[in-house]
Structure formats: structure tokens, C-alpha cells
Amino acid sequence: MSEKSRTKKIVDDTISAALGVIPDEPGAADPSFDAPVSGHDTGLADYYIVGAEIGDTKAKTDLPVEQIWSQRKFDAKLVNPANRRKLTVIIVGTGLAGGAAAASLGEAGYNVLNFCYQDTPRRAHSIAAQGGINAAKNYRNDNDSTYRLFYDTVKGGDYRARETNVYRLAEVSANIIDQCVAQGVPFAREYGGLLDTRSFGGVQVQRTFYARGQTGQQLLIGAYQQLERQVKAGTVKMFPRHEMMELIVSDGRARGIVSRDMVTGAVEPHVADVVVLATGGYGNVFFLSTNAMGCNVTAGWRAHRKGAYFGNPCYTQIHPTCIPVHGESQSKLTLMSESLRNDGRIWVPKRAEDCDKEPTAIAEEDRDYYLERIYPAFGNLVPRDIASRQAKNMCDEGRGVGPLVKELDDQGNVKMVRRGVYLDFADAIKRLGEDKVRASYGNLFDMYAQITGENPYKVPMRIYPAVHYTMGGVWVDYDLMTSIPGLYVAGEANFSDHGANRLGASALMQGLADGYFVLPNTINDYLADATKHGGIKLDDPAVVEAVADVQGRIDKLLAINGTRTVDSFHKELGRIMWEYCGMERTEEGLKLAISKIRALREEFWTNVKVTGVNEDFNQTLERAGRVADFMELGELMCVDALHRRESCGGHFRAESQTEDGEALRHDDQFLYVAAWEFAGTGAKPILHKEPLVYKAIELKQRSYK
Amino acid sequence: MNVTLRIWRQANASAKGQMVTYQVQDVSKDMSFLEMLDMLNEQLSVSGEEPVAFDHDCREGICGMCGVVINGLAHGGAQTTTCQLHMRHFEDGAVIDIEPWRAGSFPVIKDLVVDRTAFDRIIQAGGFISSNTGSAPDAHAAPVGKLQADRAFDAATCIGCGACVAACPNGSAMLFTSAKITHLAMLPQGQPERYLRVKSMVAQHDEEGFGGCTNIGECAAVCPKQIPLDVISQLNRDLIASLFKKDGK
Numbered sequence: 022m023s024e025k026s027r028t029k030k031i032v033d034d035t036i037s038a039a040l041g042v043i044p045d046e047p048g049a050a051d052p053s054f055d056a057p058v059s060g061h062d063t064g065l066a067d068y069y070i071v072g073a074e075i076g077d078t079k080a081k082t083d084l085p086v087e088q089i090w091s092q093r094k095f096d097a098k099l100v101n102p103a104n105r106r107k108l109t110v111i112i113v114g115t116g117l118a119g120g121a122a123a124a125s126l127g128e129a130g131y132n133v134l135n136f137c138y139q140d141t142p143r144r145a146h147s148i149a150a151q152g153g154i155n156a157a158k159n160y161r162n163d164n165d166s167t168y169r170l171f172y173d174t175v176k177g178g179d180y181r182a183r184e185t186n187v188y189r190l191a192e193v194s195a196n197i198i199d200q201c202v203a204q205g206v207p208f209a210r211e212y213g214g215l216l217d218t219r220s221f222g223g224v225q226v227q228r229t230f231y232a233r234g235q236t237g238q239q240l241l242i243g244a245y246q247q248l249e250r251q252v253k254a255g256t257v258k259m260f261p262r263h264e265m266m267e268l269i270v271s272d273g274r275a276r277g278i279v280s281r282d283m284v285t286g287a288v289e290p291h292v293a294d295v296v297v298l299a300t301g302g303y304g305n306v307f308f309l310s311t312n313a314m315g316c317n318v319t320a321g322w323r324a325h326r327k328g329a330y331f332g333n334p335c336y337t338q339i340h341p342t343c344i345p346v347h348g349e350s351q352s353k354l355t356l357m358s359e360s361l362r363n364d365g366r367i368w369v370p371k372r373a374e375d376c377d378k379e380p381t382a383i384a385e386e387d388r389d390y391y392l393e394r395i396y397p398a399f400g401n402l403v404p405r406d407i408a409s410r411q412a413k414n415m416c417d418e419g420r421g422v423g424p425l426v427k428e429l430d431d432q433g434n435v436k437m438v439r440r441g442v443y444l445d446f447a448d449a450i451k452r453l454g455e456d457k458v459r460a461s462y463g464n465l466f467d468m469y470a471q472i473t474g475e476n477p478y479k480v481p482m483r484i485y486p487a488v489h490y491t492m493g494g495v496w497v498d499y500d501l502m503t504s505i506p507g508l509y510v511a512g513e514a515n516f517s518d519h520g521a522n523r524l525g526a527s528a529l530m531q532g533l534a535d536g537y538f539v540l541p542n543t544i545n546d547y548l549a550d551a552t553k554h555g556g557i558k559l560d561d562p563a564v565v566e567a568v569a570d571v572q573g574r575i576d577k578l579l580a581i582n583g584t585r586t587v588d589s590f591h592k593e594l595g596r597i598m599w600e601y602c603g604m605e606r607t608e609e610g611l612k613l614a615i616s617k618i619r620a621l622r623e624e625f626w627t628n629v630k631v632t633g634v635n636e637d638f639n640q641t642l643e644r645a646g647r648v649a650d651f652m653e654l655g656e657l658m659c660v661d662a663l664h665r666r667e668s669c670g671g672h673f674r675a676e677s678q679t680e681d682g683e684a685l686r687h688d689d690q691f692l693y694v695a696a697w698e699f700a701g702t703g704a705k706p707i708l709h710k711e712p713l714v715y716k717a718i719e720l721k722q723r724s725y726k
Numbered sequence: 727m728n729v730t731l732r733i734w735r736q737a738n739a740s741a742k743g744q745m746v747t748y749q750v751q752d753v754s755k756d757m758s759f760l761e762m763l764d765m766l767n768e769q770l771s772v773s774g775e776e777p778v779a780f781d782h783d784c785r786e787g788i789c790g791m792c793g794v795v796i797n798g799l800a801h802g803g804a805q806t807t808t809c810q811l812h813m814r815h816f817e818d819g820a821v822i823d824i825e826p827w828r829a830g831s832f833p834v835i836k837d838l839v840v841d842r843t844a845f846d847r848i849i850q851a852g853g854f855i856s857s858n859t860g861s862a863p864d865a866h867a868a869p870v871g872k873l874q875a876d877r878a879f880d881a882a883t884c885i886g887c888g889a890c891v892a893a894c895p896n897g898s899a900m901l902f903t904s905a906k907i908t909h910l911a912m913l914p915q916g917q918p919e920r921y922l923r924v925k926s927m928v929a930q931h932d933e934e935g936f937g938g939c940t941n942i943g944e945c946a947a948v949c950p951k952q953i954p955l956d957v958i959s960q961l962n963r964d965l966i967a968s969l970f971k972k973d974g975k
Binding site: 121143148196199202203210214232235242253261347348350353474537638 | 858
């Protein structure tokens with residue numbers, strides 16, 4: 022083993038993040054809102070309409086929670102193996118959810134068409150996940166169980182997830198590890214040859230399986246290899262460098278997609294018996310996020326416009342330990358494991374005038390270790406959302422550190438702000454020695470040094486929060502089917518399992534659960550009747566219309582020939598979202614954001630400059646289409662955040678906090694999923710509430726005291 | 727800092743390409759190489775010129791999508807991905823040549839973008855363990871010694887960027903192919919198909935027109951994941967062994 026990999030290995034063995042522990046306070050009642058609002062129409066009638074309540078009908082909730090999945094698998098109609106090859110399944114996306122589903126449905130014998138925008142399915146952004154994957158194996162003999170994983174996930178989601186879905190997720194988690202090991206995924210192992218696990222994301226059991234800091238990569242390569250095996254077997258046909266532009270809906274059913282070949286520009290319809298979207302999250306609405314550059318909401322948004330409800334769009338996870346923005350040309354943000362907070366101390370100068378000094382020249386008494394000061398019990402280990410929010414507060418006060426970055430205020434005036442706080446290892450190095458710190462955090466320090474050019478052993482690191490994951494997504498039922506029959510959504514693209522906040526190491530679990538074990542056991546229920554729905558021909562009016570819509574949209578984008586670049590619009594949208602729909606949201610700010618987004622969208626459609634032509638490899642045109650959809654999504658996110666006048670999980674409303682500044686949930690008013698229906702361009706969206714009923718779990722309020 | 731870029735521009739696969747010179751001013755040393763290219767593209771877009779096409783996605787060194795030849799070296803020769811190369815590695819006033827991967831098996835699509843689907847076909851030929859969903863035994867059914875597990879992991883970190891091919895004077899994809907062979911050959915789950923796998927993958931490698939390996943080592947020298955050269959020895963050993971195995975057909 023090389024020195025480098027040995028260091029990496031030790032780090033991986035020793036990292037354990039005792040973060041974000043959410044202690045129970047069983048006696049905590051659910052405090053009601055100080056100023057009760059009657060319904061949610063108070064002052065917000067201009068923004069949305071309340072529609073009928075909805076609910077999931079597939080899970081038999083009168084059964085005990087542990088029997089529901091078995092019962093559903095038994096009740097779901099089956100498709101005879103001989104008939105499967107006559108049925109076509111379109112899957113958009115090749116990440117953990119999409120790739121796993123495509124491989125599994127191919128193995129089952131369906132005719133699968135699989136699309137991705139990258140040049141090969143192995144590059145989907147699941148690949149970037151670092152930490153690990155949870156599974157209730159109880160290999161550690163530490164009281165873990167399916168129920169405990171279920172419980173932790175619901176609690177971590179601040180009681181805003183559907184309990185039947187989450188229980189199933191925990192139930193199939195153990196099968197995922199078996200499946201991945203059988204595929205050759207090189208998980209970390211102990212000397213006895215058995216799998217190693219670690220504690221992650223604040224839970225008290227060691228249930229996280231990992232492959233150094235590259236768990237997502239190894240799981241994705243495992244799914245990719247199974248996918249390529251099916252490509253060779255002829256059950257899956259791959260369409261790399263193809264972007265989904267529109268959903269085809271005929272007679273109220275999803276019947277296919279329109280894609281654009283990103284090399285030739287050809288706009289083509291593809292028809293099928295069922296369509297699955299596994300297209301990831303929409304964090305790039307903020308422009309800067311830890312997402313890949315190409316991540317976008319277009320597939321989900323096009324489906325939403327055709328009738329699929331969008332669930333909880335405002336639930337966004339913001340990660341506190343990312344490398345800060347260096348300047349205006351910043352294109353993306355890089356996350357560092359938050360295990361750094363175990364030994365690092367976070368501070369900013371007490372006085373704004375010290376902010377441009379060398380950190381080592383600032384005396385101890387002039388430093389404000391603000392987390393230790395405000396939260397003496399938890400100190401630097403407060404949960405993600407609090408650590409993030411306080412970093413923002415410090416920088417807003419003018420006490421941030423690092424380079425001055427240009428920002429615009431509400432009036433559009435330019436101001437220069439430092440967006441960073443110190444994460445200092447000087448004490449840890451003094452206490453443990455540099456070698457020990459290197460052994461634990463060496464790979465993270467190397468990554469930091471590579472990106473910033475600074476030596477974190479000598480100078481404190483600078484960190485700042487960044488958008489990381491979106492818990493919201495297309496609304497689905499227990500079968501992962503949307504409100505459009507025949508359209509399924511899996512992985513981060515759906516809203517289903519994480520409630521208002523996602524626990525560490527649960528995204529990989531959900532993607533693979535959906536792809537390997539859920540969809541292949543639910544989609545058959547719909548496909549069993551597919552022959553009754555009949556085939557659909559390429560000259561069907563619904564197909565022709567969808568193709569014409571796509572072509573019209575592309576032509577329009579190319580014809581505007583304005584003066585502003587696509588990126589400049591995207592950056593401005595991102596700034597609005599980050600400022601008003603980011604770590605802290607207020608009614609006033611959200612209303613302002615909505616009006617700003619509307620104005621920006623109008624300008625986009627009259628003044629954007631898209632170079633080149635459609636019949637070419639045209640990356641500007643690709644981005645323009647995605648940004649256009651982000652603009653519409655951004656507004657809906659703000660409307661959702663505006664209507665939810667409570668703080669829960671990643672959604673913090675300044676109006677709803679305790680005296681100590683903690684998030685305050687309002688279960689009496691908001692114990693539901695907000696499923697939004699599209700009512701037409703420019704029309705008010707319709708809110709359908711899906712009440713959340715907890716039978717297997719007791720509602721509790723979180724507390725850090 | 728200011729830099730002069732000489733970039734390969736090629737309208738499409740069949741067009742003739744050429745190096746075109748551009749100036750980029752006020753580049754910050756903290757920018758990544760791709761952010762510097764973003765800056766150039768913003769300039770070009772504003773002036774109504776066609777931006778330079780280049781592949782990229784995660785920009786954190788793991789997806790393998792980015793990759794260009796910088797001053798004659800794949801990914802700039804710094805053993806990182808292009809997205810993790812930063813402008814502080816260049817001098818103010820530097821002249822930087824930027825070209826696509828040069829290999830017959832990676833045809834240019836446009837400018838700096840090449841077609842690497844040959845890699846997918848090599849994996850299709852056998853770079854997997856046949857294990858249908860739902861058929862797996864318990865994960866602890868087959869222990870794996872730590873040394874083997876670590877060696878499998880070191881090989882499995884390949885991101886499929888193609889720098890090894892671009893760096894090889896023979897245009898060989900042996901490092902890529904061997905990394906997958908070694909990953910799966912080290913694991914008990916990979917044994918049943920081990921010898922069939924190596925034969926099929928090598929045959930597909932040759933079928934795609936990649937050159938043969940002559941142990942030059944340029945591939946490992948530029949590999950952003952430091953895949954060691956000895957994985958190629960592993961492939962050769964398995965390939966020879968396969969000739970004497972019945973299950974190697």
C-alpha cells in the first residue's frame with residue numbers, strides 16, 4: 022500500500038462524526054404558533070390556491086407497519102416472464118436509482134430504454150457521495166434494527182416523511198449491502214475479512230458501510246457494471262448524451278418522452294408502456310451547490326407541468342463544512358466531511374476590522390468561538406442547520422473572513438462581503454500532535470490545500486455552508502408512482518423518504534432501495550394492465566404535440582438573441598434563492614424573492630443570448646433550457662417556503678423559532694406533505710395536502726438543551 | 727494574471743480542426759482550470775462567438791467526465807483531473823496549449839470533446855460479476871482478506887476518464903482494462919468468471935482499436951487516481967493463465 026493510500030485508509034477507519042445528535046425530549050409538547058393563523062390563506066391568497074386533500078392508496082395502513090411491504094408485494098399484480106419483453110420501460114437517469122432500476126428491470130426481462138446526459142452512465146452524480154450507506158444489519162451487535170433505522174430516519178426528517186415509505190426503506194436496507202457485495206463493491210473490511218462499519222451522521226449505532234471516502238463511486242460502479250451487462254444482453258438500450266426535454270402524456274397516462282440528442286441536436290420521441298424518472302436533485306437552482314454542473318430539474322419539472330404534483334419543494338439541505346467561494350467566477354462548491362468539526366474549532370474575529378488580518382496574528386482574546394459561546398453544551402457539534410445559519414449570521418454582521426466577494430443587496434447595490442469562517446486545528450495539533458491529526462484528517466486537508474493553495478496545518482481552514490441535497494421532489498405514492506398514471510419517480514428526484522431533512526448516509530440507501538428493490542416490485546402492478554392501455558404510435562397527436570412543443574421552445578430560445586448570457590441569469594437566480602430561500606426564510610424575503618424571480622424570468626425570455634444552432638453540440642442551448650425550468654421551480658420553492666409558516670428540518674422560518682433561536686415546528690398546522698399542482702404558466706399553483714399519520718412512531722420535538 | 731490560450735477548435739467529427747489563440751485577462755490564481763475556460767466562454771458568448779465545447783460535470787475529481795491535454799500532458803500532468811487543476815500552477819503571462827484526448831479510439835465530437843464509449847463496450851465484454859438483483863447471499867457469506875480488499879479497492883478507484891489512453895504513445899487502454907480485471911480478480915465473488923472475463927475484455931480492447939501495451943508507464947504517470955502500473959502485470963498473468971483454464975474457453 023502506498024503512503025497516500027495508507028493515510029487515506031487510516032482516516033477512513035477513524036472518521037466518525039458524532040454530529041447532529043437529536044436528543045429526545047419526551048415531555049415537550051407541540052407548542053402552538055404565537056399568533057395563530059386561520060388556515061394558510063392569511064395574506065397569501067395571491068400566491069396559491071388550496072385544493073383537495075390527497076393520500077397514498079397503495080400501502081395498507083391498517084396493517085402493522087412491518088407487514089405493509091410484504092402485503093404490497095403480494096397484492097401487486099404480476100407480469101408473466103414471457104410477456105415482459107413485449108413491454109417497454111423508459112428510465113431517465115443512470116445514478117444509483119436509475120442505473121439500479123434499469124439493470125434490475127432488464128434482468129427481469131423488460132425492454133428497457135435508459136437515458137443520461139453524460140457521455141456514459143458511470144458518471145451520474147451519485148458518484149460524488151463520500152461518506153457511506155446505512156443498513157440495519159446489526160453486524161455490530163449494538164441494538165440496531167430495522168425499526169431503529171426507521172425511527173432515526175423519521176426523526177432526522179423532523180417528522181415530515183411518510184412512515185410507510187421510510188419503514189420499507191429500512192427494511193430493504195440490509196438486502197442492498199448483500200447485493201452490492203455480490204457485485205464486487207469493495208467495501209472497507211476488517212482484518213478478519215468481514216465488513217467494517219462506522220457511526221455516521223450523529224446516530225449512536227455503527228450501521229454505516231463505506232468504501233473509504235468514495236462510497237458513492239463504488240456503489241455506482243457496481244450498478245453501472247450490472248447495467249452494462251444488460252446492455253450486452255440486449256435487454257437495455259443506452260442513450261448517453263441524450264437529455265429528456267418533455268414527457269408524453271396520452272389519455273392521462275405517461276407514454277414516453279421527447280429527448281434531444283446532445284451531439285446532433287435531433288429532437289426525437291420515444292414511446293413506452295411506463296416511464297421512470299431518476300434524475301436527481303435540483304440544488305443547482307441555487308447556481309452554486311455541491312451538485313455536478315449538469316444536474317438539473319428539467320425532467321421532473323416537465324412532468325410537473327404535465328400533471329405530476331411536486332412535493333415539498335422548499336426542503337433543502339445546506340451543509341456547513343464546504344470550501345468557501347473564492348470569487349465571482351466560482352462554478353461549484355466542494356464539500357468536506359463534517360467529521361472535521363469533531364476536532365476543529367470554529368471562530369471569527371470579534372471585531373470586523375480584524376477580518377483582513379492574518380488569522381495567526383489575531384490574539385486569542387480577539388477571537389469569537391461563536392458556536393461554543395452560543396451553544397455551550399454542543400459547541401462545534403451543533404446540527405448542520407444551526408452551524409450553517411450561525412456562519413451566515415457572522416458574515417452578515419461583517420465578521421466573515423477570506424476574500425471579499427461581490428454581492429448585490431435588495432436594491433441592487435453592490436456590496437463586498439467576506440463569506441467564510443475559520444475552522445481551526447491549532448488546538449487539536451497542540452493536543453494530539455500533527456501526525457495524529459494527519460492520520461485522521463489527512464485526505465481532507467490535502468483536498469483543501471489543493472483547492473485553496475493554503476496549508477491547513479499552519480493556517481486555519483476557511484469554511485462556509487453550501488446547498489447539498491434537496492429532500493423535496495416529485496410527489497409519489499407508496500409504489501413510487503406520481504399523480505400521472507404510468508409515471509414513476511425514484512431516488513433524490515422524488516420527495517418520499519427524508520421528510521424535511523436527510524440523515525447522513527441515507528441518500529445512497531434510498532437510491533439503491535428504490536432502484537433494486539422497490540420499483541422492480543411495484544412497477545409490475547401497473548405494467549400488468551399495460552396491454553389493456555394499448556400501444557401508442559409515433560404519429561399519435563400527443564407525441565406530435567410534445568415534439569412540436571420542444572422544437573418550439575428551442576427555436577424560441579435561439580431566436581431571442583439578446584444581450585445577457587445564460588450563466589448571468591443563472592447566477593442571478595441563484596443569488597435570489599440563496600439570499601431569500603436559503604438558510605433562513607422570512608415572509609417578507611420570500612415575497613420579495615418571488616417578485617424578483619418573476620421579473621428575472623421575464624427578462625430571460627426577452628434578453629437571453631443563446632449562441633449557435635440546435636443541430637450541433639451546443640452546451641449553451643442545453644444550459645438555457647435548464648435555467649428556464651429552474652426559474653419556474655425557484656418560484657414554486659419560494660411559494661412553498663412562504664406557505665409553510667413553521668421551521669422544520671432544513672426549512673427555517675425566522676418567524677417560527679424558540680427564544681433560543683431553535684427551529685419551532687407546528688404539528689398542529691403543518692403535519693402534511695405539500696403536493697403542488699401546476700395550474701398553467703403564470704397561474705397560481707394548487708396546494709394539495711397529504712396529511713401525515715404516525716402510527717408506528719411518536720411525534721417529538723427536537724431540542725439542543 | 728493574464729494567460730494566452732491556444733485551443734483546438736474543431737466544428738464536428740468530420741471537420742478539420744486547428745489551434746486558435748485567445749487571450750484571457752484577470753484570471754485569479756484560485757480559479758480552477760475549468761473556471762478559467764468558463765471565463766473564456768463568457769467572453770466569447772458576449773461577443774457572439776461560439777464558446778469552446780469541453781466535457782465536465784462533477785468538478786470535484788470523481789466523475790471522470792473532464793479531461794484535456796494541457797501543454798502536451800493529459801490533465802496537465804499533475805496527477806489530478808483537469809477540474810482539480812488550479813490556475814496557481816501557471817505563471818502570469820503563460821501560454822497554454824489545450825487539446826482533446828488524442829487517440830484513434832476516442833474520435834473528436836467537437837473542440838475538446840471526445841467519444842469514449844469504447845470504454846463502456848470493454849466493460850460490457852465482461853467487466854462485471856453476474857449477479858442478478860435479489861440473488862445475493864448474506865454480505866458476510868464470503869470474507870475477503872484485508873490485503874485483497876485493499877488491492878481491489880485501489881484498482882476500483884478508476885474513474886474512466888481516459889487520460890491513460892491519451893498519454894500512451896501506443897494509444898493503449900491497458901491501464902483502464904487492467905484496473906477492472908484486478909478489481910474483480912481480487913475478490914472471491916469475481917472468481918467464477920475470472921478467466922473468461924480477462925479474455926473477453928482484452929479481445930474487446932483490441933477490437934476497439936486501442937494499441938498494445940509496451941510497459942512505457944506514461945499511463946500511470948498521469949492517472950488522477952494513481953492506479954498502479956502493476957495492475958497490467960495482473961492482467962497479463964491472468965490472461966496467460968486463462969489459456970490453460972477450461973472456464974477460459
